[in-house]
Amino acid sequence: MEMVSTVQNTDVKQSLQKVNERLLEKNPAESLLFDVVLIATDSQQQSSRIISSTSHYGLEVGRFCFSSREDLVETLVVNNVQLFLSTDRDEALQVSQKGVLSALLGRQEAPSESLRVMLCGDAIVRPDCDPVPASRGAAQSFSARLGEMRGRFGVSGSPLSIVLVTSSGGSKSCGVALQTLRSRGLSVDEAYCLAGAPRGPILSLLRPHFLLGDGVIDLED
Amino acid sequence: MREEQLRTETEPREELRSNEAERGAYSSAEHHRVTGRRARKVEGGVFFPKPENAVTVAVSSRVLFRTELEQRVFEQKGVEEYLRYQIEHENEPFAPGPAFPFVKALETVNARLRELYPQSEELFDIVLVTYNHAHVGIRLINTINHHNLFIERFCMTGGSSPIGYLKAWQTNLYLSADADKVREALAEGIAAATMFMTEKLTEVSESQLRVAFDGDAVLFSDESERIFKAHGLDKFFQHEQDNEDTLLDHGPLKGFLEALGKLQKKFYAKGQRLDCPIRTYLVTARSAASSGIRALKTLRAWGLEIDEALFLAGAPKGPMLEKIRPHIYFDDQMFHVEGAAEMGTVAAHVPYGVAQKHNQPQKPGARK
Numbered sequence: 323m324e325m326v327s328t329v330q331n332t333d334v335k336q337s338l339q340k341v342n343e344r345l346l347e348k349n350p351a352e353s354l355l356f357d358v359v360l361i362a363t364d365s366q367q368q369s370s371r372i373i374s375s376t377s378h379y380g381l382e383v384g385r386f387c388f389s390s391r392e393d394l395v396e397t398l399v400v401n402n403v404q405l406f407l408s409t410d411r412d413e414a415l416q417v418s419q420k421g422v423l424s425a426l427l428g429r430q431e432a433p434s435e436s437l438r439v440m441l442c443g444d445a446i447v448r449p450d451c452d453p454v455p456a457s458r459g460a461a462q463s464f465s466a467r468l469g470e471m472r473g474r475f476g477v478s479g480s481p482l483s484i485v486l487v488t489s490s491g492g493s494k495s496c497g498v499a500l501q502t503l504r505s506r507g508l509s510v511d512e513a514y515c516l517a518g519a520p521r522g523p524i525l526s527l528l529r530p531h532f533l534l535g536d537g538v539i540d541l542e543d
Numbered sequence: 544m545r546e547e548q549l550r551t552e553t554e555p556r557e558e559l560r561s562n563e564a565e566r567g568a569y570s571s572a573e574h575h576r577v578t579g580r581r582a583r584k585v586e587g588g589v590f591f592p593k594p595e596n597a598v599t600v601a602v603s604s605r606v607l608f609r610t611e612l613e614q615r616v617f618e619q620k621g622v623e624e625y626l627r628y629q630i631e632h633e634n635e636p637f638a639p640g641p642a643f644p645f646v647k648a649l650e651t652v653n654a655r656l657r658e659l660y661p662q663s664e665e666l667f668d669i670v671l672v673t674y675n676h677a678h679v680g681i682r683l684i685n686t687i688n689h690h691n692l693f694i695e696r697f698c699m700t701g702g703s704s705p706i707g708y709l710k711a712w713q714t715n716l717y718l719s720a721d722a723d724k725v726r727e728a729l730a731e732g733i734a735a736a737t738m739f740m741t742e743k744l745t746e747v748s749e750s751q752l753r754v755a756f757d758g759d760a761v762l763f764s765d766e767s768e769r770i771f772k773a774h775g776l777d778k779f780f781q782h783e784q785d786n787e788d789t790l791l792d793h794g795p796l797k798g799f800l801e802a803l804g805k806l807q808k809k810f811y812a813k814g815q816r817l818d819c820p821i822r823t824y825l826v827t828a829r830s831a832a833s834s835g836i837r838a839l840k841t842l843r844a845w846g847l848e849i850d851e852a853l854f855l856a857g858a859p860k861g862p863m864l865e866k867i868r869p870h871i872y873f874d875d876q877m878f879h880v881e882g883a884a885e886m887g888t889v890a891a892h893v894p895y896g897v898a899q900k901h902n903q904p905q906k907p908g909a910r911k
Binding site: 477478486492493496497501509510511512513515516517519523524527 | 676697701
């Protein structure tokens with residue numbers, strides 16, 4: 323699974339790596355792994371700095387790509403990227419509007435044991451209200467792959483945690499989201515139904531590494 | 544918002560009914576009730592109060608519903624089997640637990656408040672806070688729907704501590720079956736109490752919420768209890784007399800009584816004092832003639848009205864509670880909690896203060 327980041331978010335990469343390690347422990351021939359590509363849209367000058375700091379942190383970044391801002395989407399498509407991670411809201415939105423699934427990186431340092439992926443249930447329940455319909459298909463297939471990966475591990479001690487949050491709508495719609503995700507093969511570990519309550523305080527407790535679905539939302543509400 | 548309408552669709556109830564008969568855990572009147580699903584629509588939007596305006600009551604799944612069977616599966620066979628069991632039985636709603644009548648009564652108060660103040664967010668907001676795994680989520684939501692409970696907010700933390708979420712929800716009261724979690728909440732300044740399942744349950748009012756509180760170490764601090772435990776009854780009386788005009792310090796549930804009082808005043812403002820759907824009681828071992836005076840003066844100084852004060856002068860609390868029939872009674876001493884339960888009152892233990900060093904539950908399995 324290709325995941326691409328424009329940012330040196332070492333925490334997320336370490337967590338992704340941890341998941342790969344655990345998957346390979348279970349099955350050395352495992353093919354469903356995270357493949358991380360670091361993409362730099364700044365000038366070429368940055369490139370050597372990025373490469374050296376990546377090896378400094380011991381991060382196994384599979385590939386480096388240097389692209390310009392204008393060519394970003396094409397680069398992603400050409401490289402068969404399933405998920406694009408960014409801290410830049412506009413960049414992520416732009417990319418998702420062209421059909422490539424993107425997610426915002428969690429801003430706070432999240433020193434957690436596992437990779438915490440947060441899904442926003444509102445778009446799952448009411449797809450007609452999805453602000454970014456173009457990437458909906460990509461979202462569905464990604465969540466199915468994620469579910470497969472999650473299924474390799476047991477309930478406790480998993481290096482990957484799936485967290486569902488529904489912001490508007492009551493408990494019934496959260497139930498629908500849970501069932502929909504399950505039918506796509508994705509089992510959720512934690513579920514929070516906010517029913518209109520402010521998201522900020524809950525998000526700062528949840529500390530996701532990144533957020534999927536719901537178009538692109540502000541992580542600090 | 545089409546959501547509220549979804550609830551009134553006919554759902555496959557047949558399966559639920561036959562399971563109910565098997566479990567025989569609650570009256571058949573439950574599923575014949577046809578309540579108008581609360582369509583809380585305000586100008587087209589669904590209306591959920593902001594946490595800071597509402598009186599937030601967080602309940603765990605183990606006190607809202609009966610989950611003893613599932614608990615046993617968890618304890619005997621581990622978490623994977625427990626979750627498998629829950630998913631298998633997803634369409635079987637849980638039976639009501641000890642906090643259920645209390646939650647229903649909160650909803651009754653909400654209905655009355657909405658009649659009088661349709662735009663107000665000063666309501667009870669009931670949040671399900673459980674450290675259950677989200678795999679149990681669908682069964683819990685099915686159960687909520689089955690019992691026509693209006694619980695729209697929840698946290699299923701999948702094993703991590705719910706305490707942070709309690710604070711984020713600005714929780715006014717937390718009810719759980721787990722004494723450790725309750726102690727954690729109290730340490731964070733959140734009113735909390737442990738609830739236990741009882742076999743005997745006396746009927747409680749369906750139109751009036753009744754909440755009863757012990758005095759020392761619940762509404763008030765445990766300072767007087769300390770004197771009593773260290774120096775005996777005479778010293779206690781002397782101390783109370785000497786300090787009659789000194790206010791007692793506040794206890795962990797003072798804030799909740801305050802929140803109830805605020806809602807009561809909303810009814811009074813509309814001329815509904817006699818018909819108020821909230822009634823509060825102080826049930827204390829203090830005596831009316833002596834040590835009780837300090838308690839009343841303290842309440843008055845805090846601006847808190849309590850509807851009835853029952854001074855037992857050390858007499859057992861069970862019979863008195865059986866007369867007033869509260870939906871919930873808060874006490875810091877397990878001895879009283881058990882005594883109340885024996886007579887069918889739902890009592891909740893507040894693990895606070897000096898009495899905890901002397902607290903030993905008399906019955907095995909009482910703590911859970």
